[in-house]
Amino acid sequence: MIPDPHAHASADAATSADALSPDELKTICDHMADAAQRAARKLMTASGAAKDAWLKASARGLIAQTEAILAANARDLDHAQNAGLSRAAIDRLRLDSNRIAEIAHALEEIAALPDPLGETLASSIRPNGLEVRKVRVPLGVVFMIYESRPNVTADAAALCVKSGNAVILRGGSEAFHSNHALHRVLADALEPAGLPREAVQLVPVTDRAAVGHLLTRSDAIDLAIPRGGAGLIRRVVAEARMPVLKHYDGNCHVYIDQYADPDMAEAIILNAKVQRPGVCNAAETLLIHRAIAATMLPRIAERLLAHGVELRGDPEACALVPAMTPATPEDWDTEYLDLTLAVAVVDSLDAAIEHINRHGSKHTDAIVSRDLESVRRFAARVDTAAVMINASTRFNDGGQLGLGAEIGISTDKLHARGPCGLRELTTTKWIVTGSGHIRA
Amino acid sequence: MIPDPHAHASADAATSADALSPDELKTICDHMADAAQRAARKLMTASGAAKDAWLKASARGLIAQTEAILAANARDLDHAQNAGLSRAAIDRLRLDSNRIAEIAHALEEIAALPDPLGETLASSIRPNGLEVRKVRVPLGVVFMIYESRPNVTADAAALCVKSGNAVILRGGSEAFHSNHALHRVLADALEPAGLPREAVQLVPVTDRAAVGHLLTRSDAIDLAIPRGGAGLIRRVVAEARMPVLKHYDGNCHVYIDQYADPDMAEAIILNAKVQRPGVCNAAETLLIHRAIAATMLPRIAERLLAHGVELRGDPEACALVPAMTPATPEDWDTEYLDLTLAVAVVDSLDAAIEHINRHGSKHTDAIVSRDLESVRRFAARVDTAAVMINASTRFNDGGQLGLGAEIGISTDKLHARGPCGLRELTTTKWIVTGSGHIRA
Structure with a gap:
């Protein structure tokens, strides 16, 4: 029997979830990866209107749930103070009603951006009459691993889904409760907008082994994006079997x-x-x-x-x-x-x-x-x-630079270089149309 | 003192080079990676005319050196027969004057393709007057790891240099002498065309540890391209610290x-x-x-x-x-x-x-x-x-599909999907021009 990861997704699950055995953890991760892939298949053909409706409903939900989100954030701040986190780290973690309004406003701005999908990037008719088109399509499943700032939970989910991708989020353990509260609002708004609930999943445990296991699932996850210090990025690069969008130093x-x-x-x-x-x-x-x-x-x-x-x-x-x-x-x-x-x-x-x-x-x-x-x-x-x-x-x-919101700045040369917006979360598909063409 | 890798690059060096200590091997690999990076910096601004002149001179050189290339190929075929390689493997390895003429012709065809560099992919003037352009530039250094067919030595070198990149080639040990003979012709034609000799290097040893070491040099090598069986690709993906362009199964x-x-x-x-x-x-x-x-x-x-x-x-x-x-x-x-x-x-x-x-x-x-x-x-x-x-x-x-020659077909979704031609061996650079613009 496969455990339901959402059973662990409540703000109270951190401790009990971390008591999972390695096998249970692996089962939960596999279930999340498979569910994300199924959601991605549905998102491939979701309308822009549905995705924008979800973004706007999520923005309204964040405002409406301000109190619950701040309560979750207070728990994280308590832990952070007891754990002796630096003043700067605690500041990055802290939410207030203004910051929540900013997060909501960012979702509305992403809703207002043009849909990146469907664009024809190249087209030609070959000498034999074959019609060749290269069109922009979603990547599939994005795995986002990040530290500190809880607003990344909303930003990353918004950018991934707007570009037609399912996303698995893994925030820092210090923001565990804040991230869960934000995720719940976004996830609850998916099905009412006609989108699959598994389009936005949050890893329900803080055990690092979960990240390691998900990074092996290159069959289901198309891209890993670590966002944080150089140590985090190096670990993800070393373990990932799928491509990684890297954002190293800015010297x-x-x-x-x-x-x-x-x-x-x-x-x-x-x-x-x-x-x-x-x-x-x-x-x-x-x-x-x-x-x-x-x-x-x-x-x-x-x-x-x-x-x-x-x-x-x-x-x-x-x-x-x-x-x-x-x-x-x-x-x-x-x-x-x-x-x-x-x-x-x-x-x-x-x-x-x-x-x-x-x-x-x-x-x-x-x-x-x-x-x-x-x-x-x-x-x-x-x-x-x-x-x-x-x-x-x-x-x-x-x-x-005019790209709208960004999910990071790539210091790699492959796929995307510099700021990564909606287009950088897409790939292409060749569509070749003939009338019975065969090769001689 | 740094050993000169070209001292090992002769067709007779296989045995003596393989007797190198791990430290010597690492030193040679590091020297190659550094030399490739220096060559790539020069290639960034090399003219299209110089690169095409090199391709045409290489094509002429291959025809002129047919006898020497066939002699090297005969040594590989001898080894292959003694080692009991399959008839199909031996056929893939075998060169004759027609095949050499085909390899030369392929270089001329690549010379005739349009230069992929310099194209402006996006441009805008921001509301503050800042001019933003995204232009196509070379990747830098490509590390190509391949099996069997010696023609890949010439094809890969041609595609990489035409797109402004330096390349480090690592062919299969069964084609060691053939690859060296082909490489020598291409490398000898670089400086007369005004291009750096280290633009096209061939790993002078068959020791697999050389591949492993080069795959860690993400500071100097921008992209690894394995071309061969699934085992080779999986090994490269597991060891590489730079992005990998993968070509898995075609089911x-x-x-x-x-x-x-x-x-x-x-x-x-x-x-x-x-x-x-x-x-x-x-x-x-x-x-x-x-x-x-x-x-x-x-x-x-x-x-x-x-x-x-x-x-x-x-x-x-x-x-x-x-x-x-x-x-x-x-x-x-x-x-x-x-x-x-x-x-x-x-x-x-x-x-x-x-x-x-x-x-x-x-x-x-x-x-x-x-x-x-x-x-x-x-x-x-x-x-x-x-x-x-x-x-x-x-x-x-x-x-x-109209891309001209290809270096492989990507089954990944990142960077390039499907056939990879000259454009897929490039990246982009943002060029932003102001008149003293600062951020408020």
Whole structure:
């Protein structure tokens, strides 16, 4: 007899579910994977209207259930405080009625995005008359493994289902009760909208073995998306037998060329570093051309220091700005996610490109320059997901680039590179129509 | 001191190279991965003219070096005969001057294909005036692991370099000398064409540990492509830390609907099964609607039997065609790659869809029907890389679909699905241009 995973899906199930034997855990995981695959087959042909109706009903449900969600969140916050979690971690975990309203609003925004499915991406009539079309279709089943922020539960479910996919969610154990409360609202709205309830499932146990087992089910799960620290991503990559959409470090650079406009350069590095230092598209290293370093760097450093930024420079930068501390070799490879910036003076545009290709994480790298040839060379030769020309690194974001909401920013080159929105949660299918065509 | 891998790259190095210590092997592999990454950086901006000049020079070189290549091939054939390889394996391995001319011609055809790079895939101007473009760029470094046929050495190198990528080739040990002889011609033509010699490297040892080590170098290698049996693919998937383009089984179906044209149905299943039974897009299972089974199946079976096809039927099919043997449950999941066909009578279109989604390998599945609603339902609901409507499954092929040459047929849904040509060996880069834009 197969246990019903929903029997464990209540906010009170954490402890009892974790007392499951390995075999029981495996059975529950297999049941979830199979149910997700069946749901995905139904979602393949679900109408856009049904999916948008579900998103809007879920948004209303979240507002209506604010009290229950906050009660669940309070339990997580209690555990977190007892477990001695950092203030930052507790802040990421905390919900209030404003945050719940924001989560609901995000669902309405996703409902308003165009349906990514059905688009014809290529078509031709072959010399033999065969009609060839390549159309956009859902991926199938997505397995989302994430940490901390409970809003990911709603965002990921919304993006996956809107793009025609079933999703299995596995949030962090510290947000266990919050995630269950949010999931329940979304899951309860599926069947009334004409969608299968198993389209959105939440792993009902915190045992890590569940993740490991699901990652072997490449027959049923088409894509794994880990969202969290490098340790989580590495573990998923090592264990997964299906493709993984990875979002590693954002070690982003701003290069100030000898032909940069000084005011523009100052505004861009300031924005890239201090506007929101804790995010992946914030700048971590400033490179500046030797020809303008002596005139421009002291002034830029002054502004950065005034904003509380700690500067770590190479010897030449330190000589120009006495308030800098000497950088160690590790600094060039570090994603600080904080008010710290590594600074190096470079000999040339090519030296800047070389530095970025050696130390960068292929996420976002900016050049500030008025010279067309410098800009073209930088854009062609820097191996990165997004080149910013005379713009802050902070613009590498699904919303800013016009993709709508994003499920993550891929630092891989395969399938999707950079922000991943609805289209990046789809695949293609060839549809070939003949009139009895056979091969000679 | 780093050993030069090219010192081991001669056709005589197999034995001595295999006597390397694990540390020496690792050093050689690391050196190859690093050299490939440097070459890839140069290839990013190599001109299409240089790459096409290399392809044409390589084609001329293969013809000019026919004698040396055949001598190397003779050594492999000797080993193969002594090792007791099957006649089919020896045939796959065997080169003659015609086959070498075909390999050279394939390089010229790839030279004639349009350059896949530089294409703008999406572009917009954001409300704030930021210009956003998504352009096609090379992947970087491809690691190609393959078995048997020496022509893959030339095909894979040509497709990778034409699409702007460096490639590390690792052919089967049975083709060791043939692959080296082919590789030498291609590698020798790189520098005269203005391309880096390390753009095309061949792993100079047969030790499997070399593959294992290279599969960990996700920092330098962007994509692994195993091409061979399921065992090879599974090993690469398990060990690779970079994305893998997979080409698993082709368990392809032909479904004959109740509204099929009888002559068309007969021609299509005959072509799909017998025209070339040993390839992945040949049909392995015939499904036929009950309403027309009694009139159509005996006639179709007679044609198939006349072509030497062994038929394995479900009870209803066996009752209609006494010459059929009863199918076992395994038959529905088997890729025969031979003159064998499983046959089942189904109750309905939906039963056919259900059978294919349960047993198929998501490769190529065909429907024969004149009914528009049946065709639309089948195309929307069968979860497969290519749906063939009134056409043979044999058309799922890069050349037939208009992609030019292919490096494989992906049975994955991520990145590329179906035939992979030059475009599927590329990724994208966002290029965002502002005039001092910063985020508020």
